[in-house]
Amino acid sequence: MESSLEFSSSLGSVSSLLSRYRTFKVLVIGDSGVGKTCLTHRLCGGEFPSRVEATIGVDFRERLLDIDGEKIKLQLWDTAGQERFRKSMVQHYYRNVHAVLFIYDVTRPASFNGLSAWIEECRQNSVGQEIPRLLVGNKSDLRDPSRAEGQVSQEQAVSFAKAHGMMFFETSAKNPPMKRVNGWRGDRAVLYQQDKVEDIVVAVGAKLKRQKKSSGTNALTYSGSFKVLTKKGPEKEVWNCC
């Protein structure tokens, strides 16, 4: 009895902690095989998965962030790239979305050319220009600097991102480029290595932090393997990037 009381009181404190987080729905879309599942694992602080299967419907992963003292929860919707696994889900994907990550594979130009279709799907599902959009070229570890053909150049991607009002990142879920950043350990300034996947998380969090409102954690109800948003979405602010 005592232990169940302890358990429920610790659950209570966890739920009160989580309710202090503003929750944002971040949709991850792109062709099948570009690495959406692997990247969302990374974005949530996980390892590169040793084995992945094609996503059916949608998978969810969450990342808690503290941006300048504000607690933010990113709820990443890792969607299926294969048409046959997404058909009945599409309207759920786009409902009350707060940000969209468009993913392509830098070694597969067809996945870059396919982005127009994903943008069109967003438009058809009423995702307005005010919703933050980020373009992410994945699998940079496979880039071959000795060959220009058969790869998507960063120049091409930057110009596409500018034309569509997106922020642009190139990274690798498998072997992300690292950079040195300043941080604090206790009261001491330190330099440490941070991977560039983390830049994406911070950029999304920072953009969303500026949103006037977000869904509270209790705005979500769970149904089977997917969640359905039940409340009206937030007011969105106009967002210019790049």
Ligand SMILES: Nc1nc2c(ncn2[C@@H]2O[C@H](COP(=O)(O)OP(=O)(O)OP(=O)(O)O)[C@@H](O)[C@H]2O)c(=O)[nH]1
């Ligand atoms: N080399 C390399 N391989 C990657 C990277 N990211 C993903 N992969 C591989 O690419 C393949 C597809 O990855 P997924 O994450 O399942 O791709 P997806 O976009 O989620 O695919 P769907 O679920 O079908 O939409 C897997 O074999 C991964 O191991 C990366 O950054 N570098």
